[in-house]
Amino acid sequence: MNLSVQLAPKHRSVLHLANPVMTASGTSGYGTEHSHLFDIQRLGAFVCKGTTLEPREGNPQPRLAETPSGLLNSIGLQNIGVEALIKEKAPVWATWQVPVIVNIAAERVQDYARLAHRLDGVAGVSALEVNISCPNIRAGGAEFGANPDAAAEVTRAVRKATSLPILVKLTPSTSDIVRVAQAVAEAGADAISLINTLRGMVIDITRRRPLLGNITGGLSGPAIKPVALYLVYQVAGAVAVPVVGCGGIATADDALEFIMAGASAVQVGTASFKNPQAPLEVLEGIEQFMAREGIEDIAELIGAARH
Ligand SMILES: Cc1cc2nc3c(=O)[nH]c(=O)nc-3n(C[C@H](O)[C@H](O)[C@H](O)COP(=O)(O)O)c2cc1C
Numbered sequence: 001m002n003l004s005v006q007l008a009p010k011h012r013s014v015l016h017l018a019n020p021v022m023t024a025s026g027t028s029g030y031g032t033e034h035s036h037l038f039d040i041q042r043l044g045a046f047v048c049k050g051t052t053l054e055p056r057e058g059n060p061q062p063r064l065a066e067t068p069s070g071l072l073n074s075i076g077l078q079n080i081g082v083e084a085l086i087k088e089k090a091p092v093w094a095t096w097q098v099p100v101i102v103n104i105a106a107e108r109v110q111d112y113a114r115l116a117h118r119l120d121g122v123a124g125v126s127a128l129e130v131n132i133s134c135p136n137i138r139a140g141g142a143e144f145g146a147n148p149d150a151a152a153e154v155t156r157a158v159r160k161a162t163s164l165p166i167l168v169k170l171t172p173s174t175s176d177i178v179r180v181a182q183a184v185a186e187a188g189a190d191a192i193s194l195i196n197t198l199r200g201m202v203i204d205i206t207r208r209r210p211l212l213g214n215i216t217g218g219l220s221g222p223a224i225k226p227v228a229l230y231l232v233y234q235v236a237g238a239v240a241v242p243v244v245g246c247g248g249i250a251t252a253d254d255a256l257e258f259i260m261a262g263a264s265a266v267q268v269g270t271a272s273f274k275n276p277q278a279p280l281e282v283l284e285g286i287e288q289f290m291a292r293e294g295i296e297d298i299a300e301l302i303g304a305a306r307h
Pocket residue numbers: 024025026027049050051071073075077103131134169195196197219220221222224246247248249267268269270271
């Protein structure tokens with residue numbers, strides 16, 4: 001069976017994945033913490049925690065709240081910063097066979113470009129995922145992803161600053177995600193990933209205050225899956241670049257729905273908190289489905305629900 005997919009078919013350093021299953025940014029750290037939990041090397045790609053130019057402490061606690069069928073987080077991009085990532089993490093990734101995609105975030109367009117430039121040519125970094133969709137930072141983030149012009153401006157700046165393949169990660173919090181997707185594809189994105197979390201809140205009725213230190217957070221997990229699936233279906237029908245589906249994927253059946261909607265690959269996020277083996281179980285379940293259904297190439301399933 002052939003499960004391999006190309007995420008940047010037109011880019012000169014093609015982003016070749018052995019299979020379509022990836023981690024979702026921010027839910028498996030830098031991968032180095034998880035090597036004892038499951039064999040990361042079996043994944044199609046590993047996406048690391050969002051990285052900024054400077055280290056960030058993130059938002060005040062509490063930063064996580066469980067909700068029915070979902071998780072609300074307001075981490076606020078806590079991370080070690082790009083220099084520490086290059087010094088401490090990239091050398092480890094350079095020894096891995098699984099490609100590592102570095103998720104980048106910034107509050108200003110020029111900082112996205114600086115990050116992209118800094119990561120260009122770093123051994124161990126195979127591609128960038130440009131997060132223009134974080135709901136948990138004061139400026140930038142989802143503001144860029146909500147507007148087609150701003151989204152295109154960030155994409156163009158990153159495109160100019162790096163020779164790495166780039167995925168641009170979209171927010172569901174926009175009135176027209178198709179226009180945003182088309183704008184970033186036109187501006188040079190090799191692939192589009194979606195979705196990031198949906199903004200929400202929880203109130204602690206005993207304290208009569210918002211539960212999260214940041215007041216609001218981003219909702220992820222099974223609760224957002226139908227929303228994510230529909231947005232992937234819409235975007236995959238509107239752009240020529242590969243689409244990576246994300247949002248509430250916990251099982252192979254979930255992943256197959258996204259693939260049939262038009263996703264070339266999928267990311268597993270919140271499900272890993274409950275079950276660290278979830279990404280591998282998703283992969284194994286896809287393999288079993290293909291064997292059962294007599295499918296020889298994953299390409300036969302991509303967009304199958306669209307015809
Ligand atoms: C705790 C946590 C941290 C996250 N951090 C990031 C991040 O740094 N960058 C990013 O692009 N997305 C981040 N996300 C969003 C996920 O990558 C993903 O888009 C979202 O959670 C939906 O997928 P899921 O339902 O499978 O978790 C984070 C999500 C969670 C739950």
